[in-house]
Amino acid sequence: MLTVRDLTVSVGPETAPVDIVAGVSFGLAKGEILGLVGESGCGKSMTSLAVMGLLPQPGPRVRAGRVLLEGCDVTQLQPWQRVEAGHGRMAMIFQEPMTSLNPVRRIGDQIAEAVRVHEGIPGAAALVRARELLELVRLPDPKMQLSAYPHQLSGGQRQRVMIAIALACRPQVLVADEPTTALDVTIQVQILGLLRELCNRLDMAILFITHDMGVIAQLADRVAVMYAGRIVETAAVDGLFGAPRHHYTRGLMDCMPSRNSGARRLPTISGQPPLPGSVAAGCVFALRCAAVRDECRVATPPRLEASQGHEVLCAFPLARGELP
Amino acid sequence: MSGNVILDVRDMMVSFSARRAGRKYRVQAVDGVSLSLAEGEVLGIVGESGCGKTTLGRTLVGLVQPDSGNINLKGTEVIGAGGSGLREMRLNVRMVFQDPNASLNPRRTIGDSVAEAADISGFFKSRAERSAAIAATLTAVGLNPSFAARYPYELSGGQRQRVGIARAILPTPSIFVADEPVSALDVSVQAQVLNLMMDLRDQLRLAMLFISHDLGVIRQISSRVAVMYMGRIVEQAGTRTVLDHPLHPYTRALVAAIPKPDPSRRILGAIEMGEPPSLFTRPHGCAYAPRCLMASDRCLVDVPQLRSVGADGRTIACHNV
Structure with a gap:
């Protein structure tokens, strides 16, 4: 359904571009949830914005690669051109719903606006559809809430409204950038449950961006670590958590307190991620990798197929079940 | 509970006035909390946003005035002790904030920020002593002493949080109030900062009130855990007891809702526990009753009080346990 090929997003002058997303490729099938996980600055949000055609302007730009939605390359189209060309079947939700919602407009009007744009339904009929959407996202008392303002809702309810607006275009792909990070765990579990349910019911694919390995384990079908x-x-997801093959993935899992089985100190990954453009040759993780060899510093690591559907960008990946 | 109790809080009440829809309300943020901390002990405080955990922490460092209640620090009453008592408390009980970007002054050098509390209290006798203390403190938190002359923007997030910790350990405090000190950090950096805090706890015999929504972090660092709900402690015991065998229905739901990093143990769809009630419309009986699957008629009228249940010093506020 969605195919991303060698997506490269760059900043800086045309003559000396710095790649903040460097050759990212993945596919997303109908009804599948792909988790894109990584630490701050790894490029996961830029990837999602590039996929949506929402990169801030002026600023980062897609320098190379393609984003194919049902075979049609959308990288060269602006969002409104995508809607006009009938490729508007992608929607996005963000971390903080309060900053995405208009504080001085009623919830119902904001959802109806999206319905009118995408379905061409006028006035009152759009409000009826808005109410259906609120029912779909299981907002309690949807009829009443149509006339509520965003500040009258809780954080979890606002995120449900954002999901309702996103569903107004009947998306085939929903891009969700840390949609539960600002929520309490008790609310997060309900929103994640809703996303899983919508994915199954509407046969919608979800690209889910997060830094939280726990959320990935709970929700995703497949995982890409950035x-x-x-x-x-x-x-x-089972393969990744059962037997991570990249040293970085393994390190990330080890330093999670909730996976630590009683050790007094937590394992850590030494150092910090490199600044974009600062690694001239070799593997980007070489500086922090505990198992680094001389070749890693000079040669670009190959993308190996460790097992069926399990790819790793490392010349010397961990064997199954091997401790680093 | 073991060792010397250095902080003892009794029946703390904190409220704020708020205005909503033209009406004035009194919001009870902390509603009769009692707790004690022994030397070198870490008490984890967990709960959802709005449960009063941050207000509790801010009250203990003197940033918020309680309506009533006692705070006893090393045998001295702090509330009502006037300026000298407050100054004593502020040197002894120190805060580590969540966001080091917001809590460090961007126009002061790291060294000046680290020494600020000591400067105000007239701790240093000479400039040489001051620079030596700053260097030693920066080394203690794993930073190069040369950072003293730098500014916050030159540091990474993890380094800034180390500075946030450094400024809380100079001069010699006995208690940390740490409000979500690692939740703004990436996991790999979070582990480094947590290790540092555990080292300081052991080396300096620091007691900590460690406020966090992340039960994994709490499990790693705390010896005891108190669960807060709408301004009250609803369950308290040793960390393993609370997290592995929670008894209060709220603690059970909270523990169940944590996304476990194990795809074979999926919980989505199994938990529908609604949302916390508004602080403006506090329920009459147990504040958790509207969301509780075990709630009986009594829960709707009668506020449950904390009582001892079972071993490990467990106290719990629930009629049905």
Whole structure:
């Protein structure tokens, strides 16, 4: 359904571009949830914005690569051109719903606006559809809430409204950028449950961006781990958590307190991610990798197929079940 | 509970006035909290946003005035002790904030920020002593002493949080109030900062009130845990007891809702626990009753009080346990 090929997003002058997303490729099938996970600055949000055609302007730009939605390349189209060309079947939700919603307009009007743009339904009929959408996202008392303002809702309810607006275009792909990070765990679990349910019911694909490995394990079907603008490992969720093959993925999992089985100190990954453009040759993780070899510093690591559907960007990946 | 109790809080009440829809309200943010901390002990405070955990922490460092209640620091009453008591408390009980970008002054050098509390209290006898203390403190938190002359913008997020910790350990405090000190950090950096805090706890015999919504972090660093709900402690016991065998229905729901990093243990769809009630419309009986699957008639009228249940010093406020 959605195919991203060698997507490269760059900043800086045309003559000396700095790649903040460097050759990212992934596919997303109908009804599938792909988790894109990584630490701050790894390029996961830029990837999602590039996929949506929402990169801030002026600023980062897609320098190379393609984003194919049902075979049609959308990278060269502006968002409104996508809608006009009938490729508007992608929607996005963000971390903080309060900054995405208009504080002085009623919830119902904001959803109806999206319905009118995408479906061409006028006035009152759009409001009826808005109410259906609120029912779909399980907002309690949808009829009443149509006339509520955003500040009258809780954070979890606002995120449900954002999801309703996103669903107004009947998306085939929903891009969700840390949609539960600002919410309490008790609310997060309900929103994640809703996304899973909508994905199954509407046969919609979700690209879910997060820094939280726990959320990924709960929600995703497949996972792509990003580091320094590259996808360093892709696998089915069971394969990744059962036997991570990239040293970075393994390190990330080890330093999670909730996976620590009683050790007094937490394992850490030494150092910090490299600044974009600062690694001239070799593997981007070489500086922090505990298993680094001389070749890693000079040669670009290959993308190996460790097992069926499990790819790793490393010349010397971990064997199954091997401790680093 | 073991060792010397250095902080003892009794029946703390904190409220704020708020205005909503033209009406004035009194919002009870902390509603009768009692707790104690021993030397070198870490008490984790967990709960959803709005449960009063941050207000509790801010009251203990003197940033918020309580309506009533006692705070006893090393045998001295702090509330009503006037300026000298407050100054004593502020040197002894120090705060580590969530966001080091917001809590460090961008126009002061790291060294000046680290020494600020000591400067105000007239701690240093000479400039040489001051620079030596700053260097030693920066080294203690794993930073190069040369950072003293730098500014916050030159540092990474993890380094800034180390500075936030450094300024809380000079001069010699006995208690940290840490409000979500690692939640703004990436996991790899979070682990480094947590390790540092555990080292300081052991080396300096620091007691900590560690406020967090992340139960994994709490499990790693705390010896005891108190669960807060709408301004009250609803369950308190040793960390393993609370997190592995929660008894209060709210603690059970909270523990169940954590996304476990294990795809074979999926919980989505299994938990529908609604949202916390508004602080403006506090329920009459147990504040958790509207969301509680075990709620009985009594829960709707009668506020449950904390009582001892079972071993490990567990206290719990629930009629049905």
